Amino acid sequence: MTIVKEGKQKKIEHLKELIQLALAVVCLLALCSISFKANAAGTVGDRAQVSKLQAGRSVAADGAGTVGTADTATITRAVWDAFTPEFTDVPKSLKATKDVTIETNAPAGVKVTYKVSKDKYAAVDDQGVLTGKQVGKVTVTGTFTAQVEGVEETKTARFSIKITGKKKVYIDPGHQSKANGGQEPVGPGSSVTKAKVAGGCTGVSTKIPEYKFALTIGKKLKKALLAQGYDVAMSRTKNDVNISNVERAKKGNKSGADICIRIHSDSIGDSSVRGVSVLYPSTSNPYPVKKQAKKSKKLAKALINEYCKATGIKKRGIVVRNDLSGTNWSTIPTVLIECGFFSNPTEDKLLNDPDMQEKMVDGMVAGIDKYFGY
Ligand SMILES: [Zn+2]
Numbered sequence: 263m264t265i266v267k268e269g270k271q272k273k274i275e276h277l278k279e280l281i282q283l284a285l286a287v288v289c290l291l292a293l294c295s296i297s298f299k300a301n302a303a304g305t306v307g308d309r310a311q312v313s314k315l316q317a318g319r320s321v322a323a324d325g326a327g328t329v330g331t332a333d334t335a336t337i338t339r340a341v342w343d344a345f346t347p348e349f350t351d352v353p354k355s356l357k358a359t360k361d362v363t364i365e366t367n368a369p370a371g372v373k374v375t376y377k378v379s380k381d382k383y384a385a386v387d388d389q390g391v392l393t394g395k396q397v398g399k400v401t402v403t404g405t406f407t408a409q410v411e412g413v414e415e416t417k418t419a420r421f422s423i424k425i426t427g428k429k430k431v432y433i434d435p436g437h438q439s440k441a442n443g444g445q446e447p448v449g450p451g452s453s454v455t456k457a458k459v460a461g462g463c464t465g466v467s468t469k470i471p472e473y474k475f476a477l478t479i480g481k482k483l484k485k486a487l488l489a490q491g492y493d494v495a496m497s498r499t500k501n502d503v504n505i506s507n508v509e510r511a512k513k514g515n516k517s518g519a520d521i522c523i524r525i526h527s528d529s530i531g532d533s534s535v536r537g538v539s540v541l542y543p544s545t546s547n548p549y550p551v552k553k554q555a556k557k558s559k560k561l562a563k564a565l566i567n568e569y570c571k572a573t574g575i576k577k578r579g580i581v582v583r584n585d586l587s588g589t590n591w592s593t594i595p596t597v598l599i600e601c602g603f604f605s606n607p608t609e610d611k612l613l614n615d616p617d618m619q620e621k622m623v624d625g626m627v628a629g630i631d632k633y634f635g636y
Contacts, residue, residue: 337371342410345369347419349404355424356384356394358491364390364402366419372408379403383425394425397493427493429634432519434497434510434588435480436526436598437462437473446508449549449590456587458506463529465610472604473501475614476525479601482623483523490627495519511591521561521633523626524588524598527613529605536606537576540566541583541598549590557595565597565629572625573618575602575609599626 350365364386368374376386383398392402399422406417438459445455462472477498484494495517497510505513514522528539542558543551551558562580570577583589589596601622602609612618 336409336411337369339411341369341371342408342415345372345406345417347374347404347406347417349402349419349421352421352423355426356392357426358394358396358428360428361391361393364392364404366390366404366406368406372406375405375407377403377405384423392423394491396488396491397425397427399424428491428636429521430493430495430517430519431487431630432495432497432514432517432522432594433480433483434514434522434524435473435476436524437471437476438498438503438505439471439473439501440504442504442506444506446506446587448585448587449547449551452549452590456507456585458508459504463527463604465527465604465614466533467607467610468614470604470610470614472527472529475527475601475604477501479525479619479622482619483525483626486623486627487630490631492630493519507586507588508591511588511596514596515591515593519594521557521630522592522594522596523565523630524596526598526600527602527604528600529603531605533605533607536603536609537578538566538569538602539578539600540569540580541586541589541600542580543584543586543589543596544582547584547590549584551590551592551596554593554595558597561595561629561633562597564632565599565626568629568632569599569601569622569625572628573621575612575622 346367348367350367352364353362356362364376366374374390375388376390376392378384378386378392379401380398381395383396384392384394384400384402386392386402390404401420401422403418403420406419408415441461442458444458446458448454448456462476464471465475477500480496481499484496487494495514497513498505511522540562542562543549543555544559545552545555547555559580566577566580569575583598586598589598602613604610604613613622
């Protein structure tokens with residue numbers, strides 16, 4: 263009996279030992295798991311790694327925030343004094359609506375914040391992403407901040423960047439204060455000639471001459487296009503000029519513009535006629551602009567559709583015209599918009615109303631956007 267008892271006792275003792283051992287193993291495993299999770303490198307039991315981790319923790323415990331982020335660490339006076347802030351690989355220009363990330367030589371522990379001189383032209387965010395808004399030049403200032411042995415220090419650096427247009431539009435406001443009856447060829451190499459600049463029409467109600475109206479719309483269109491990130495060139499910015507239609511086309515060709523919009527108003531003997539027409543060169547045009555016939559037609563369609571949508575002005579339609587010198591001498595897609603009829607008393611007043619002119623211009627911009635696919 264006693265022997266048996268002793269045997270049971272021994273078994274119980276053995277079991278206790280086993281349980282203790284199992285508990286010890288579980289605790290060890292749990293510890294290893296914590297250490298593994300905390301160690302980003304994933305190497306369990308590496309003394310060097312563990313001590314690095316502890317060092318990281320002590321930085322965090324100083325109240326600096328998240329472990330390991332560059333903007334929170336303290337840097338030494340020697341590192342700060344030797345640091346000259348610079349921007350690396352900054353482009354000289356940036357297209358409107360496009361962006362670029364500004365890179366710097368800031369070492370770990372130095373935080374950079376950005377500012378642009380004119381937020382009309384570009385914007386910059388906290389991450390240094392610079393976005394072009396409209397044509398112009400901006401200066402970007404970077405402020406480099408660091409905690410240098412417990413003291414906040416800053417240094418600044420600047421660079422200039424040119425914002426270029428997403429596309430370029432050439433605007434030709436029709437006519438000028440004085441007509442020019444001198445003759446010029448209607449197209450390159452043609453023996454057929456036309457007046458250099460015709461007189462244009464006058465509003466039956468408002469008495470406003472077409473050349474003034476065309477310049478007013480041209481300037482408003484320019485402003486609206488610039489605000490949308492386009493670059494703009496104009497054949498004229500004053501009424502008192504003497505620029506022939508051929509010269510206007512050549513100026514547009516040289517401007518580097520992607521398209522040409524010619525602005526006019528219509529007139530006819532019948533005062534009941536009203537509405538907008540957009541004139542474009544066709545594939546049977548005998549001059550080099552023939553190459554731009556398809557694109558010109560696409561532009562004419564987009565322009566008239568959006569113009570009518572924005573203004574409610576009656577759509578007469580797009581019309582092939584291969585007899586216009588200002589179009590025939592062009593080498594870029596070219597259209598001429600007859601905004602409405604100055605010979606119709608109601609439409610004349612409407613076209614010269616500033617509120618309506620905003621709608622006309624908005625419609626033109628929408629048409630141009632559509633043509634380019636924006
Ligand atoms: Zn005209």
